[in-house]
Amino acid sequence: MKSSYKLVLVLVGVLLIAGIDSFAQNKEKARNKFEYEKLYNGNKKLSARIFVKTNSGLVGVPGAEVSFAAETDSAKVKLGKVTTDEDGWAYLIIEKGYELPQIDGKTTFGLTYAGNDSIKRLTDDMDITDVxxxxxxxxxxxxxxxxxxxxxxxxxxxxxxxxxxxxxxxxxxxxxxxxxxxxxxxxxxxxxxxxxxxxxxxxxxxxxxxxxxxxxxxxxxxNWGIPNTYSVSEEKRNLWTQSAPTWMQVMVFGVFIVVAVFFFYALYQVVMIPKDR
Amino acid sequence: MSDTTQTLLNKYTRFLEKPNRSWYILMGVLGLVVLLGLYALIQQIVHDHIVTGMRDNVVWGAYIVNFIFLLGVSYAGAIISGVFHLGRIDWGKPLIRIIEIITFITILIGPVYILLCIGRLDRLHYLFIYARIQSPIIWDLFAVMIDLVLCTFYLYLTFIKDFSLMHLNADKYNFSAWQKKLFKFLSLGYKGTENQKKRLNRALDIMAAVIIPTAVVAYSLLAWLFGMNLKEGWHDSLFAPYFIVSAVFSGFAIIMMLMGIVRKYFDAASILTDGHFNFIAYGMFIMALIFGYFTFSDYITRWYNTQEATSELIHKYLALDQYGYMTLTMLLFTSIIPILVVAVPALRTRTMYMVSAFLVLVGLWMFRYLIIVPVLETPYIPIVSTDPAVIKYTATWVEWALVAAGFAGAIMLYMVILKVIPVFPIAEMQESHTFKLFGKYSIDKLLSQKDFS
Structure with missing residues (x-):
């Protein structure tokens, strides 16, 4: 009797643990794309896309807070936090002249996404050598x-x-x-x-x-191209001038006049009905 | 006056007499819907457009859908009644009044929905003060106003002969004093002399000939209001004929619905015969084929456009988690059911025709919704917001209440008009030679019914 009592207790315990475990939420694995650009104006741009894989394909995570950092073996600088747009992209512009930590021109850029209730935490980095x-x-x-x-x-x-x-x-x-x-x-x-x-x-x-x-x-x-004067055809057809094109005025007023003539002629016929008794 | 005319008068003027209990009950129910609409309107006036689902991007919703739908019915009514009149289509004479009344009512109620969309009604007069004829909105404004005047006048012209009939026979029926005065005033002293007939028929012919092109132009202008936009999904050369086809289609469907109701309520089996139902069903069949062809042509052409906005829009139309179900339902209601109902002999019944007509009207309402809402939800410049209310439009109870109030108001107005004028153009039917032959059996049957002879 005693042993069966213990057995029941163990079984209840196992079921309880299994039950709790079955209710625990499985978090989605977050994926990312991380890119670096040195723009023509000297600024640098970090682009990161946070996305998850679903049955319908890869879907960006909107509203995710992404932290960017730049580091070397000896120094680390937090560059900033950016919230992703509706497609899961976050962009950070590093203005020209900003001193990034680097050794022999090489900087390691890192990104961190803390995750949320349904998506796991994510970190990534890339080594970029400035040229x-x-x-x-x-x-x-x-x-x-x-x-x-x-x-x-x-x-x-x-x-x-x-x-x-x-x-x-x-x-x-x-x-x-x-x-x-x-x-x-x-x-x-x-x-x-x-x-x-x-x-x-x-x-x-x-x-x-x-x-x-x-x-x-x-x-x-x-100055190596062929000089060209572009005529913008839309200018000739623009409708933001004070008055409408002549053809349009003729058409609109023409329609009004034709309809009015027929209408008033029909009205005249009706007005004359009482006089034709 | 012939026996036929007298019989028709005897039978249908009794519906002009004191309304019965069911009439009052129906008016009461519809009145409650209108009151709900008025409460919704007050909410909108007090709290402004935030009580609707319309936001910065989707600036048009259920109101404009209803506006286009009602105007479509109106223009279709004008085209069909004009063609019936000018074509001297005698079998269509009993339908003319049914169509014309709905034409008048929908052109009266439709434009109200435009006013519901406007945020600053206090600046409404600017449309006239600063009107620019380059703007398609101005074209549409004038087209609607002109059409309202023409439809009202044409409707009145078709009433004159019957007003005269009722005025001249007023003593035989239980008309109230105000009705007698009204009939006398509105009959304009028409007694059917040769000159009067000539003048009235001339006026009718002219107006019938004018309202057909006016309706075509007016609905084309409404289509161009969208077509002249560079928005993906609207900038489409097919839009004007597509709109006209959808309008005529809705016209046939509404005639079918009204024929069924009039036949039952007005005990008009001898006038609205199975032949009428079959003819209108064939009309719906043809319109379903044309509409289906236009829809396919529009989608397949856009399908080959790989621009980002077009692809996104097409995806929205077809994705089942977005507008896919609505698109499929629209196609089922407008392009499959009306064809099946005529193609399968076992389905050729009045009930099936009416069910099909109702579904066509629902499908065509959805068609307008699909033209407006998904396009506005897909701008060229992406919507910079994560607020679902800004990204996706959902009509609120205020909008649904006002939409329902519009339909309820239209039915109430229809019922009131049918208390002033017989549902069939009795005088016109009397003049119809073919009707005498075509409907001889029916008229004979009618004459044999002692209640009305």
Missing amino acids: NLSFKLDEEGKTAALVVTDFAGQPVDRTKVKLAVKRLYSLLPIGDERTDSTGMMTFEVPEDIPGDAEGNITLVGIIERDRKFGNVEIRQDV
Whole structure:
């Protein structure tokens, strides 16, 4: 009797623990995307997307607070906290001139998301080595060389660089190639690219998604394009002028007049009915 | 006056006499719905638009959907009655008044919903003071006003002969004194002389010819009010004909519904025959095919547009956790059921026709909802908010109450008008040669009913 009593107690205990465990919530594993960009104006941008995997695909976590930090073996700086947008993205701009901790140009950027009731905590980091990307232009030959140097001004070879020309909504690619032993790659710019009214075009040099350097972009205006005057066709059809176009006025008032003529003629017929007894 | 006319008069003027108990009960119930709408309106006036589901992005909701729906019915009524009149379609004569009354009522009530959308009614007169004819809103404003005037006038023209009939036979019936005075005043002294007939028929022909293009232009203008926007989902060259097709479709559906109700309530089986129901059902069948074709064409064209906003919008229309169920229901109600009801012989019954017509009207209301709300929820510039009320529109009880009050008010007005004028254009039907032949059996049957002879 005593042993069976104990057995019942053990069973109840096991069921209780199992019951509590079955009610415990399984947290989702958070995933992330972490990118670094050195912008053409000298600012640096950290982008992080926090997302979870669901049955319908990857879904961004909106309203998540993401902490960014920069560190080396000897120093650590908290850069700031950013809340993700509706698609799960958080962006942090580090203004030009801000001294980041670095050893030989290398900085480790870290991100931390504390998680919530249903999503697990997440941390990630990436090592970025700061490089300088610059143009070396040959005005006569219409060639643009992209030069990559490290923090000490030494050339960086075998880095893939890309040259493009800025257009209204996108970039027109000119070429992409790896730098040589002098850290340089030269591109010939076509002479028939339409520019603004004075022939100015904007050259864009890019290092794209490099594992060591991240994204780096520089821009330079040159007078190598064909001068162009753009006529904006919308201007001719604009409707924000004081009066409407003549054709529209004729149409609108024409319709009014035609309808009015028929209406008043029909009304006249009705008015005459009592007189026709 | 012929025996036929006398019989029709005997039968249908009794509905103009003192209302019965069920009439008052129905009016009372509808009146309660209107009162609920008035309470909702007071809430909206006192607390402003925050009591509605409309916010910064979705600035239009159930009100504008109802506006477009009611105007669609109105313009369709104008087009169909105009075609019946000008085409001298005699079998359609008993339907003309049923259609014209709903045309008038919906153009009267529809624009009220625009006023409910406007935040600053105190600036309403600016629309006239600072009117710019470049603006599609101004086109629509004038189109609605002109159409209201034309429809009211045309409705009155079609009443004159019957007012005269009732005025001249007033002593035979239990009309109240105010009714007798009203009939005399509104009949304009019409006695059916040759000259009077000529003048009235001329006026009717002119107005019928004018209201058809006016209705087409007016509803096209309403479509362009959306089409001239650069918003994804609205900037569409198909919109004007698409709107016209949906309007005519709703016109056929509302005629079917009203025919069923009038036939039962007014004991009009001998006038609204199975032939009428079949003809209108065939009309709905054809409109369902055309509407389905337009809908498919619109979706498939957009499907091939891979721009971000278009893809997002198409996803919203088809995703079951967003508007997918509404899209499927709309397609089922508007493009499948009306076709099946005619295509399957066993389903060709008056009850099925009426159920199908009701579902078509519900489907076409949803169609307008799908045009307005998902598009406004998908702007080119992403909505910068995590507040669900800003991102997604949900109509509140205030909006539903005012929508319901509009429908209740329309039914009440219909019932009141049918206390002033017979539900069928008796004088017009008397003049109809084909009706005499086409409906000979029915009229004979009617004449044999001692109650009315």
